[in-house]
Amino acid sequence: MEYFPWWNEAQKKLAEDAKKITDEVLMPLAERSAWKKEYPWEAVKVMAKQGWFGAQIPKKYGGHAEEWGVTGAAIILEEAARAGELTIPLGPTMFGGVHQILHDGTEEQRQRLLPKIATGERMGAITMTEPYAGSDIAAIETTAVRDGDFYIVNGKKRFQTNIATAEVYMTYVKTSEKPEDRTKYRHLTALIIEKGMPGFSIEKVNELMGYDGAYNGYMNFTNCKVPVANRLSEEGEGWRVMMSGLNVERVLNAAPALGQIREAIRYALQHIQRRVQFRAPTGDIATNQFKVADMIWKLRMARLMTYYAAYCCDLKQDVPIEAAISKMFTVDEGMNIAVEAVQAMGGNGATRFYPVERILRDMKINQIAAGTSEVLRLLIYRMGTKAMQADLKVPQRIVDPELKVPMPVGKPLPKKKVSSEKDVLTVLAENYRVNPGLHMMMEDLKEFLDVSDADLNKHLLSLEKDNLAALYRDKKGAVAMARVTLVGLAKANPPEYYRYYPSWIGKKDIF
Numbered sequence: 001m002e003y004f005p006w007w008n009e010a011q012k013k014l015a016e017d018a019k020k021i022t023d024e025v026l027m028p029l030a031e032r033s034a035w036k037k038e039y040p041w042e043a044v045k046v047m048a049k050q051g052w053f054g055a056q057i058p059k060k061y062g063g064h065a066e067e068w069g070v071t072g073a074a075i076i077l078e079e080a081a082r083a084g085e086l087t088i089p090l091g092p093t094m095f096g097g098v099h100q101i102l103h104d105g106t107e108e109q110r111q112r113l114l115p116k117i118a119t120g121e122r123m124g125a126i127t128m129t130e131p132y133a134g135s136d137i138a139a140i141e142t143t144a145v146r147d148g149d150f151y152i153v154n155g156k157k158r159f160q161t162n163i164a165t166a167e168v169y170m171t172y173v174k175t176s177e178k179p180e181d182r183t184k185y186r187h188l189t190a191l192i193i194e195k196g197m198p199g200f201s202i203e204k205v206n207e208l209m210g211y212d213g214a215y216n217g218y219m220n221f222t223n224c225k226v227p228v229a230n231r232l233s234e235e236g237e238g239w240r241v242m243m244s245g246l247n248v249e250r251v252l253n254a255a256p257a258l259g260q261i262r263e264a265i266r267y268a269l270q271h272i273q274r275r276v277q278f279r280a281p282t283g284d285i286a287t288n289q290f291k292v293a294d295m296i297w298k299l300r301m302a303r304l305m306t307y308y309a310a311y312c313c314d315l316k317q318d319v320p321i322e323a324a325i326s327k328m329f330t331v332d333e334g335m336n337i338a339v340e341a342v343q344a345m346g347g348n349g350a351t352r353f354y355p356v357e358r359i360l361r362d363m364k365i366n367q368i369a370a371g372t373s374e375v376l377r378l379l380i381y382r383m384g385t386k387a388m389q390a391d392l393k394v395p396q397r398i399v400d401p402e403l404k405v406p407m408p409v410g411k412p413l414p415k416k417k418v419s420s421e422k423d424v425l426t427v428l429a430e431n432y433r434v435n436p437g438l439h440m441m442m443e444d445l446k447e448f449l450d451v452s453d454a455d456l457n458k459h460l461l462s463l464e465k466d467n468l469a470a471l472y473r474d475k476k477g478a479v480a481m482a483r484v485t486l487v488g489l490a491k492a493n494p495p496e497y498y499r500y501y502p503s504w505i506g507k508k509d510i511f
């Protein structure tokens with residue numbers, strides 16, 4: 001595994017050890033489990049002995065957080081994933097509860113739960129999705145009602161990875177039906193539900209297209225008694241607890257895909273270098289070289305993004321955009337890479353005798369589990385445009401008197417004091433020349449005009465009444481944007497004012 005310059009010595013050593021153990025011990029064990037569709041218990045024991053389950057757990061609770069951290073957890077997952085489904089026991093244990101117990105748990109909860117998770121004796125699962133709440137995860141229906149020192153939990157969860165084998169389930173439940181709590185996202189509570197609690201059972205195990213041998217399925221809670229002592233943070237804080245763990249969860253969902261990509265590349269390369277057709281290796285064909293070149297640059301970009309996000313998590317920086325990009329980019333490009341690796345290998349790629357077809361099946365699931373690529377794009381759009389707001393603001397532009405084309409003004413122009421609606425119409429008409437076809441937002445108009453909100457609104461309504469401006473209203477009915485109408489253009493300036501001909505145009509052709 002290639003290191004990044006910011007990794008500490010312990011992380012570099014971990015990378016070296018993890019690669020060696022994966023190549024020499026885990027690969028044969030895990031490939032056999034995947035073929036037989038068996039849960040990889042043997043491999044779990046090996047990984048537990050290495051202390052891998054405790055990558056993010058502090059030393060005082062038996063883990064290695066101080067030296068490994070989120071970066072170390074990602075290193076382990078990248079390597080282990082090369083062997084197949086080993087990230088199923090590891091991943092949910094790492095992000096299903098550990099982060100939340102550390103940040104929102106009590107000292108009693110940490111001491112009681114973390115040491116056995118660190119040693120791999122008790123594995124974890126993250127329990128959010130329900131039959132009727134998937135991408136819209138705030139719509140959780142499983143309820144928890146307080147009864148003395150217990151919560152009585154009723155409901156169902158589905159698509160939970162590592163069910164049955166896990167003992168610690170980081171579960172989100174609904175504790176308030178009040179509409180005002182729902183609006184403020186204060187309707188959810190985080191509970192640690194443990195295997196063996198009365199009323200908690202496994203309802204169904206899924207037959208998945210991939211993740212061979214991994215347990216994934218539905219869970220049922222019927223009057224399940226959960227001690228209040230198992231609640232993380234306060235009642236109503238569930239959404240915050242859930243969100244606080246998502247960055248780490250996304251980074252740790254990107255990491256396994258990195259290992260799967262590396263495997264796909266190495267099998268594709270082995271193949272094209274050894275397969276001779278038309279009296280030459282298929283690797284001599286430029287299009288096959290391009291396929292591998294694309295795999296390599298995509299892998300390197302994905303690793304850079306993922307380990308950068310992991311490093312930020314270790315520095316306790318909140319990096320929701322980077323975490324989302326690392327998961328989305330790695331699994332989306334991982335899917336493309338798996339498809340191209342199968343293609344480069346021809347018929348062999350389509351057989352189960354190479355791991356590439358399994359990687360392709362798993363990669364498809366990766367695009368759905370832990371937040372779909374579409375939902376991550378939504379998040380990146382929303383949070384990205386907000387975070388870059390200042391950078392993304394287009395500069396003030398006017399039509400340059402000499403060149404007659406829109407130019408940035410540099411330092412903003414002094415605003416014109418508005419004395420009548422004509423001043424507003426002039427700016428709207430000018431915008432027709434600078435931003436043809438676009439409306440102006442209220443803030444755009446106020447960059448040019450010195451006017452109160454109330455007066456601007458009044459002038460715009462008056463222009464609308466006279467058919468000189470057209471207004472766009474938001475969902476609440478408030479005026480949000482405005483543009484000039486054709487009548488308004490004519491009223492503001494003579495027709496020749498709007499003309500522009502490039503110098504190279506034949507003047508005789510213009511009319």
Ligand SMILES: Cc1cc2nc3c(=O)[nH]c(=O)nc-3n(C[C@H](O)[C@H](O)[C@H](O)COP(=O)(O)OP(=O)(O)OC[C@H]3O[C@@H](n4cnc5c(N)ncnc54)[C@H](O)[C@@H]3O)c2cc1C
Pocket residue numbers: 092125126127128129133134135136158159160161162208211216365368369370371372373374375378
């Ligand atoms: C193998 C596997 C393992 C999983 N492991 C776990 C686990 O351990 N714990 C857990 O809690 N959950 C787990 N999940 C659940 C997973 O997180 C959800 O499946 C996922 O969030 C999508 O929810 P859904 O399946 O209900 O799809 P839906 O939400 O019904 O979405 C269907 C489609 O519509 C798209 N879509 C939905 N809303 C929007 C929107 N607003 N804009 C654009 N597109 C949208 C989605 O991207 C998707 O393509 C797992 C799922 C799988 C398949």
